[in-house]
Amino acid sequence: MLKREGTRRGKKRHSRLPLLAQAGPVSLWMILFVTIPMLFIIYISFMTRGTFGGVEYVFSTDSYQTLLDVVYFKVIAKSFQVAVVTTVLCLLVGYPFAYYIARKPPEVASRLIMLIMIPFWTNSLMRLNAWMLLFQANGPVNHALMALGLTAEPIKFIYTDWLVMLGLITNMLPFAVLPMYSSIEKLQKSMLEASADLGAKPSVTFLRVTLPLTFPGIFSAIILTFIPALGIYTVTDMLGGGKVLYIGNIIKNQFGAIRNWPLGAALSVLLLAITALLIFIYMRFAKLEDMEVV
Amino acid sequence: MTKNKRLRRRKAARILSNLYAVLVYSVFYIPVAVMIVFSFNDAKRNYYWQGFTTEWYGKLFSFANTDLWDALLYSLIIAVLATLISVTIGVLGGIGLKKFEFRTKRFINMMIYVPIIVPEIVLAVAMLIIFMTVGIRLGMGTILIGHCTFCIPYAVVTIKGRITGDSETLQEASMDLGANRFQTFWRVTVPSIMPGILSSAFLAFTLSIDDVVMSNMLAGPSQSTLPVLILSLNRTGITPDVNALTTVMVALMVAGMLALNGVQRYLKKRENRLAAEAESKRSSAHAA
Amino acid sequence: MAASIVSLRNVEKWYGNNHVVKDMNLEIEEGEFLTLLGPSGCGKTTTLRMIAGFEDATEGSIEVQGVRVEEKEPFQRDVNTVFQNYSLFPHMTVYDNVAYGPTIRKVPKDEIRRRVTEMLELVQMADYEKRKPEALSGGQKQRIAIARALINNPRVLLLDEPLGALDLKLRKQMQIELKRLQKKLGITFVYVTHDQEEAMTMSDRIAVMRDGVILQMGVPMEIYERPATRFVADFIGESNVLEGRVTGVEEGVLLVETPAGGVRCRGRGFGVGDALCVAIRPEYLRVSREPVAGFSLPATVKDFIYMGALIKTSLDLKNGQEVKLSRLEADPALREGDAVHIWWEAEKAVAIHDDSRVGAVREAAVC
Numbered sequence: 001m002l003k004r005e006g007t008r009r010g011k012k013r014h015s016r017l018p019l020l021a022q023a024g025p026v027s028l029w030m031i032l033f034v035t036i037p038m039l040f041i042i043y044i045s046f047m048t049r050g051t052f053g054g055v056e057y058v059f060s061t062d063s064y065q066t067l068l069d070v071v072y073f074k075v076i077a078k079s080f081q082v083a084v085v086t087t088v089l090c091l092l093v094g095y096p097f098a099y100y101i102a103r104k105p106p107e108v109a110s111r112l113i114m115l116i117m118i119p120f121w122t123n124s125l126m127r128l129n130a131w132m133l134l135f136q137a138n139g140p141v142n143h144a145l146m147a148l149g150l151t152a153e154p155i156k157f158i159y160t161d162w163l164v165m166l167g168l169i170t171n172m173l174p175f176a177v178l179p180m181y182s183s184i185e186k187l188q189k190s191m192l193e194a195s196a197d198l199g200a201k202p203s204v205t206f207l208r209v210t211l212p213l214t215f216p217g218i219f220s221a222i223i224l225t226f227i228p229a230l231g232i233y234t235v236t237d238m239l240g241g242g243k244v245l246y247i248g249n250i251i252k253n254q255f256g257a258i259r260n261w262p263l264g265a266a267l268s269v270l271l272l273a274i275t276a277l278l279i280f281i282y283m284r285f286a287k288l289e290d291m292e293v294v
Numbered sequence: 295m296t297k298n299k300r301l302r303r304r305k306a307a308r309i310l311s312n313l314y315a316v317l318v319y320s321v322f323y324i325p326v327a328v329m330i331v332f333s334f335n336d337a338k339r340n341y342y343w344q345g346f347t348t349e350w351y352g353k354l355f356s357f358a359n360t361d362l363w364d365a366l367l368y369s370l371i372i373a374v375l376a377t378l379i380s381v382t383i384g385v386l387g388g389i390g391l392k393k394f395e396f397r398t399k400r401f402i403n404m405m406i407y408v409p410i411i412v413p414e415i416v417l418a419v420a421m422l423i424i425f426m427t428v429g430i431r432l433g434m435g436t437i438l439i440g441h442c443t444f445c446i447p448y449a450v451v452t453i454k455g456r457i458t459g460d461s462e463t464l465q466e467a468s469m470d471l472g473a474n475r476f477q478t479f480w481r482v483t484v485p486s487i488m489p490g491i492l493s494s495a496f497l498a499f500t501l502s503i504d505d506v507v508m509s510n511m512l513a514g515p516s517q518s519t520l521p522v523l524i525l526s527l528n529r530t531g532i533t534p535d536v537n538a539l540t541t542v543m544v545a546l547m548v549a550g551m552l553a554l555n556g557v558q559r560y561l562k563k564r565e566n567r568l569a570a571e572a573e574s575k576r577s578s579a580h581a582a
Numbered sequence: 583m584a585a586s587i588v589s590l591r592n593v594e595k596w597y598g599n600n601h602v603v604k605d606m607n608l609e610i611e612e613g614e615f616l617t618l619l620g621p622s623g624c625g626k627t628t629t630l631r632m633i634a635g636f637e638d639a640t641e642g643s644i645e646v647q648g649v650r651v652e653e654k655e656p657f658q659r660d661v662n663t664v665f666q667n668y669s670l671f672p673h674m675t676v677y678d679n680v681a682y683g684p685t686i687r688k689v690p691k692d693e694i695r696r697r698v699t700e701m702l703e704l705v706q707m708a709d710y711e712k713r714k715p716e717a718l719s720g721g722q723k724q725r726i727a728i729a730r731a732l733i734n735n736p737r738v739l740l741l742d743e744p745l746g747a748l749d750l751k752l753r754k755q756m757q758i759e760l761k762r763l764q765k766k767l768g769i770t771f772v773y774v775t776h777d778q779e780e781a782m783t784m785s786d787r788i789a790v791m792r793d794g795v796i797l798q799m800g801v802p803m804e805i806y807e808r809p810a811t812r813f814v815a816d817f818i819g820e821s822n823v824l825e826g827r828v829t830g831v832e833e834g835v836l837l838v839e840t841p842a843g844g845v846r847c848r849g850r851g852f853g854v855g856d857a858l859c860v861a862i863r864p865e866y867l868r869v870s871r872e873p874v875a876g877f878s879l880p881a882t883v884k885d886f887i888y889m890g891a892l893i894k895t896s897l898d899l900k901n902g903q904e905v906k907l908s909r910l911e912a913d914p915a916l917r918e919g920d921a922v923h924i925w926w927e928a929e930k931a932v933a934i935h936d937d938s939r940v941g942a943v944r945e946a947a948v949c
Contacts, residue, residue: 019394026387026450027398030405033443037420038408044423097318100311112315119322121547122329124504125524126540129340129532130328138342170321193636194669196656198683198734208682212673223411231413234506238528248415255419255511265423268416275412288407289454299653301638 038272045265055261063266072250076270079246082161083229086168087176090225091218093169094176098217101177102184113181116174128167128238135163159241167235172228176221179291183217184210216286223278223291231271247271326544333538339531350534354542359535365523366539372434372509372519373502376441380498383442384449385491389483391450392457406451409444417443418511425512433514440508445501449494456490492554500547586645587612587770588633588661588738593642595628595794602628604794606642610738610772615764617773617781620791621817626774627666629791630740633772634663647737662736666743668723670715676702676726677711683734701729704763721752728763738770745780757783778818782806790814797937806863811937815861822867822905824860825936828852835928842899843879849933859936864894866930867907869916870923878923881905883916897924 045063048056066072101112119127135141135157142154157163187210195205211218233248240246247267254264279288336345357363391403409417418440425436464486468478484491509519518526524536588610595603603625610616618626631637632644635656644651651659662683670679678685680701684694702708705725715723724744731739744760745753761784764771775781781788782802789799790813798810809815812823826840836849838860847860870878881897884904895907895916905924916922 019390019396022386022390023394023396023399023402024390025383026390026406026446027402029383029443029446030402030408033421033439034405034408034417037417037424040424040427041416041420093318096311096314100315115319116322118548118551119326120504121500122326122544123521123524123540125506125521125528126329126532126537127325129524129528130325130332133332133340134324134328136341140343170325173318173321188667188669190665190667190669191671193634193656194663194665194671194730195682196636197634197661197663198686198730199657200682200686201655201657204686208686209671213671227411228413231415233415234525237525248413251415251419252511255422261423264419268419271413271416279407279411288404291407300655 041265041268042272045262045269047262047265049260049262052259054259060262063260063262066263067266067270075245075250076247078161079230079248082165082168082246083226086165086172086229087222087226089165089169090172090176091180091221094173094221095180095218098177098180099184102181102187109181109185113178116177120174124171125234125238127170128235131163131167131170132158132239158239159243161240161244163239164236164244167239168229168232171232171235172225175224175228179220179224180214180217183214183220187213216282216290219282219286220291223275223282227271227275227278230274329537330541330544333534333541335534335537337534340534340537341531350538351542354535354538359533361523362520362536362539365518365520368434368517369503369509369519369521372438372441373499375438376445376502377495377498379438380442380445380449381491381495384446384494384498385453385484385487387446388450388453388490389457389487392454393462406447409447410451414444414505414507415511418508421508422511431514432512433516436512436514437509437519440512441502441505444505444508445498448497448501452494452497453487453490456487585612586610587647588772589645590629590633591643591645593629593632593639593644595625595632595637596640602794603632603639606794606796608789608796608799610770611787613768613770614786615761615771615773615784617775617785617788618791619775619778619781619788619817621776624791625794626776626791627742630663630742630772630774633738634661634740635659660734660736661738661740662731662734664724664727664731664739664741664744666746668715668720668727670723670726670730672715674714675711676707676713676715676718679715679726680711680730680733682730687734697733698729701733704732705729720748721756724748724756728760732767732769736769738772739764741771741773743775744773745775745777753780754783760784782818790817792817792937808932809861809934811935812859812861813937815859815932815934820864820906820908821861822864823934824862824903826858826860828854828856828858828933830854836933838933841901842903844877845879845931846877846928847931847933848929852933857936858933860931861934862926862931864906864908866926867905868925869895869897869907870925873923874925876925876928878925881922881924883918883920883922885918886916897922899924 044055046059046061048058048060048062050056067076101109104112133139137154137156137158141157142151145151145155191209191213192205195209196202200208231248231251233246233252236244236246236249247270251264251267251271254260254267282288282291332340332343333350334346334348335343336347336349337343353359354362391399391406421436421440421443422432425432430436464482465478468482469475473481504521505519506521506525510522510525513519513522524532527533527536586609588608590606590608593603593606593608594601606625606629608629618629620626628637632639633646635651635654635658639652646659646661671682674682677698680698681694684697689697698711699708702711705728707722707725707729710718710722710726715726718726727744741760745756748756757780760771764784773781773784785802787800788802788805789796790805791797792813798805798814800808805814806818809818809821815821815823824838824840824842824845826838826845828836829839829844830837831852831854834848834850835846836852836858838845838847838858840860845860847862849858852858868874873880879899881899884896884898887894887896892908892910895909897905897907899905907924
């Protein structure tokens with residue numbers, strides 16, 4: 001596992017100890033609790049469902065075939081649809097917002113970023129619950145709409161895909177804004193000036209210079225919103241009332257009441273595969289290390 | 295002096311963009327405001343606003359709702375432990391992965407990003423299967439492992455971002471002056487990345503205390519964390535004392551953050567003042 | 583005198599409470615190479631950016647080719663800029679970078695190809711069109727930045743310290759190339775730099791700036807030989823500056839009493855009793871073993887510095903002030919510690935205003 005540089009340069013023979021002490025624990029932890037579980041879940045997805053739940057260690061592709069079943073396929077398709085809409089909206093709302101912050105002086109910008117983070121110290125489920133309270137049939141939003149004469153009957157918002165999406169967007173937006181902010185902030189002002197100097201109108205400059213140069217940030221934002229949106233189940237539990245089912249809920253259910261581990265594993269592998277695909281594309285034009293995740 | 299069209303257009307754009315920012319911020323702050331308002335709701339369960347009362351705060355601090363307090367205590371213990379463990383491993387790892395070259399480094403670097411990017415449910419389920427297959431009993435230990443698994447990567451990434459070319463030189467300078475590796479680590483390396491350590495600790499704590507997925511999947515039958523309790527309460531309607539508790543927690547975190555900011559600003563000011571004094575002393579000595 | 587292609591009239595620029603450009607009046611002539619020279623923070627880059635349209639003048643008017651441009655956005659102005667950090671688009675190849683201007687203006691494809699090729703040949707970069715900027719050296723990036731700015735056939739090219747990031751040798755080479763390019767194309771160049779040698783080498787005219795004010799404007803020789811103020815004398819080349827007071831005027835020559843002794847210099851507009859400075863270039867100082875008729879100042883030889891083509895000699899005057907003298911060859915008879923006399927021909931020394939103290943700047947600028 002270690003490069004044996006010690007043997008060539010005698011005096012450096014002790015340099016393995018600090019390496020083991022520093023890089024050792026994290027490597028061990030990642031292998032034990034990330035690599036092995038990931039490999040094992042792929043393995044399980046190709047096993048047979050146990051008669052009383054759990055797994056029988058016999059190879060089968062049943063779970064993957066089940067995924068093509070109309071019921072599951074519909075859920076997968078809908079999850080995709082919701083995740084795509086959420087991601088697109090996060091980008092559309094988040095990009096101008098990130099641009100706004102990035103063009104402020106650094107000390108103002110860091111305060112504005114802080115201002116985004118503060119609401120997220122509130123329990124995320126309680127924030128989702130607040131949307132429920134606002135959009136109840138007899139809640140403030142419906143009251144306001146009826147008072148304004150925009151609707152006669154209360155509109156049913158709760159337990160709909162729209163409310164789930166609102167919850168997803170408000171929970172995901174910061175993860176879209178932060179990477180886009182940092183790539184816009186890195187964009188040199190002189191690039192925009194050079195473009196204007198050469199005769200480009202602001203809209204042309206945006207399309208030909210700003211957008212391509214901030215693309216790594218945009219793609220990070222896509223990864224950091226699309227993938228979680230695809231797998232999340234708390235938002236759907238809180239705002240969908242258990243009536244709206246997405247991939248995340250189905251996976252969770254396979255390890256609860258229903259106990260079909262291979263099916264849950266197969267769905268997880270599907271999510272893993274999508275993640276891997278997006279990361280693969282990302283790594284073609286940017287370094288994983290440069291992705292702003294914090 | 296809006297003497298020309300260009301300036302007028304720019305002013306209009308500025309007003310519009312400010313409006314837009316306020317709108318986006320309000321989307322972030324509206325749920326928090328609603329959550330706080332409903333902690334004053336005079337109703338058994340939060341569905342509709344039924345009048346103002348502060349009695350829920352009184353009830354909260356009479357500690358009658360033991361479920362709530364037990365869950366909070368459980369969450370806090372896990373969050374503190376997860377913070378300690380993940381910051382320790384993450385800081386060491388961040389330094390190690392930056393400083394050393396070894397054959398599996400690329401692989402470990404990739405693995406670091408898995409918990410950050412892969413949906414949490416996938417990681418939780420994968421760990422659940424392993425624990426059940428190996429026969430590890432679910433409970434605080436498994437939740438803790440789960441939390442650490444997604445907190446460590448954030449700590450590693452934060453610390454790695456903090457280590458620059460400078461820190462390498464500083465370490466060499468320290469060893470050149472006779473400090474051994476251990477002394478160098480404590481006296482030079484750790485202080486130079488202290489801001490990174492603090493922010494990763496803060497991040498780990500907030501991630502852990504707010505986590506639902508891992509805590510739900512990897513919990514034993516006996517006790518659940520506060521977010522998991524809230525998730526189950528949601529079916530029957532959340533009682534306003536939960537809103538009261540959440541409000542108190544947010545207030546404490548904001549206060550803590552402001553205090554930390556204040557201390558940092560004070561330290562910086564003092565440093566600047568001392569530097570200015572030293573400078574003036576030096577120049578007056580020079581003049582004499 | 584040629585017609586003005588760019589004129590700045592009473593231009594003021596404020597950043598908050600910071601007065602960066604003060605009542606600037608500047609006429610830039612068609613086809614000239616004008617350099618704005620000054621230390622950092624003197625307002626030279628801000629002036630350039632106001633002409634380009636990246637900054638708005640707080641007050642005053644800017645005309646390009648007789649048309650007021652304050653209301654025009656940068657993309658509507660017929661001037662182009664070469665940026666300090668090159669600002670090549672990193673996601674485009676060299677070809678796409680140079681083609682950017684005509685592409686934006688929807689010039690036909692084959693016409694673009696023709697012009698890009700022509701431009702790349704002009705800057706001797708024809709073989710590099712497929713490369714990305716990251717694969718170019720600093721000097722190569724600079725050539726591409728110039729080609730990109732020239733392809734739109736601007737009437738005026740603005741250059742903001744374009745050679746600042748290059749090493750000395752490449753810098754010197756590019757200075758000559760830029761000058762040749764400007765002559766060949768006949769385009770007006772407005773060049774910003776803090777390097778006086780660079781300004782001397784390339785410019786038709788130099789405007790020396792400090793604190794948002796043009797202290798002196800003229801051809802390089804004029805600025806070198808007849809600096810208007812102490813700051814200009816110090817900033818352009820090396821000068822020995824002696825403070826003193828006028829004691830008499832003889833046929834256009836001023837008699838000046840300095841702490842080191844009485845000296846002579848030329849200068850207009852000074853009367854008996856005026857405080858001033860006498861500036862004398864190191865190469866005009868003469869050394870003598872004996873006192874010289876007219877005037878001479880006793881001095882002690884301090885040390886010698888060998889500089890390759892030149893030998894510099896430092897001497898201490900009787901009041902302790904150090905003066906420098908430069909010669910192509912060392913005087914073999916001179917030794918450290920020798921007591922000598924220094925003198926100069928009166929017309930080689932100039933009387934200048936002392937603007938080294940705060941507040942004197944404006945007064946000097948008016949003169």
